[in-house]
Amino acid sequence: MRSIGHLPDGDQARLFADFLASRGIRNQIEPDAGTGWIVWIADEDQIAPAQVWLESFRADPASAEFRGAPAIAAKAREAEARERADYQRRVRTRKSLFPSFGGYGIGFLTYSLILLCIVSSVANRLGGDHEALRWMLLADPANADGTFLPEVRRGEFWRLIAPCFVHFGPMHLLFNLMWLHQLGCMIEARQGVLRLALLVVIGGVLPMVAQYATNGPGYVGGMSGLVYALAGYVWMRGKYHPASGLFLDRQSVQWMLAWLVICFTGLLGPIANTAHVAGLVIGVVWGRVSAFLASRRPE
Template sequence: MEYGTQMKIKRFLRKPVVTYLFLAIQILAFVLMTLDGGSTNMVTLLKYGAKFNPYIVLGEWWRLITPMFLHIGFIHLLMNSVILYYLGEQLEGMFGHLRFAGIYLLSGIAGNLASFAFSDALSAGASTALFGLFGSTIMLGQTFKHNPAIQQMAKSFGTLIIINIIFGVFSSSIDMAGHLGGLLGGFLIATAISVPNPVKQWRNKRLVYGGLFAVMVVVLAYLGYLNTPISSFRL
């Protein structure tokens, strides 16, 4: 491979390419849904993988992943896309591409599991994963206490977290269980996989927080299944 080509690849990989990929997926999904009945149509949402508890109980566990890339209406897509772009620009370079992707996807799953456990409403949106990224900034703030730039970033995102939670409390259309589940999941999984310190105490901390994340997933899945008895719905 020519040197010039290698440098172009390296420059490209310095960009938040995972963020761009996630943005492309959710925009493509929105276009497809719009052409296939509309993104606010319940039948279309179910077809493309929105979170719907009865279907999850029947074995469609992929509905804990696909809602992260679906949005209900253009404003919903626009708001979450802007937030994802901004967070990705800030965080993907800090965590690295694979860790960033892991935090986003795993915290999104945790948020959707929390929604599965505590809300029976059909839902979709990247907010569960975005709150996971917010949670990861809490971890960064706790880990790099003597880094002024990271502390300022953590405080700024902390303010956004509080504003979003307050707004969610007064809005019945917001899935607070999903948001809070994503927030906690993001903090736990970011601590488990992303503390860049080889000291033994940090390795132990990773194991503890990884274990807590696993327990969280199991408990939420159990509660979701428990709260959605098959006898309570009809297909």
């Protein structure tokens, strides 16, 4: 949290806190001896707009724009309380089946995806068994005939999602599983298994198809495109609808974008850059649109 300034008395501080809450800006107020009440902002990205609102409030705290804030803030808090209660219910259900890691109980779907990645990696020796890989890639490189997704068009539909579980080397696997665990658990705990499943299908299939469309058949696989889709979704949904309980801190966002750029340099060898970009775009658009719709939904 970071302080953005002071207000002279508790009534004004509470009114301004309600106004910020009504705008989706997480905040906290507390008395500060000799200076009135101090206003804290939780999210670094929301500090600049909060400071602008603070100056407007100081200029005219009786403005109609601020007077209606308590009622709106009360509804927002009620919605957040309902979501928190729903989250606690989901976590309690999962803890009866799965261990708890970090701040979230690991969900059934997240657990299953991680297990499938590990089993697949053992089965194809982390990409070393090309014969086994032929059945898990979007298209068999050995049978490339210029047709778009020939095996899928013949009914081998598992190829659309199977490449997500293929990894080339231990670092590729561990890096993706770390992010899948963090993001998957958060989404599944906060928004349920169906939302995560939909994200996995769309965020897993479309980036791989985009990679295939631009580069053709090859030994391409991994969760990276899907991870970027999940990260983009959490980033936008948390930024524009904080009541969702999803959040990606600034350092993680910066690291995610920096890694995207580094992969384009070629220093790390052949990388499915199209899949990464496609996944990120899918997640960002989905997260931003869903946050907009959620913020307009009547309580």
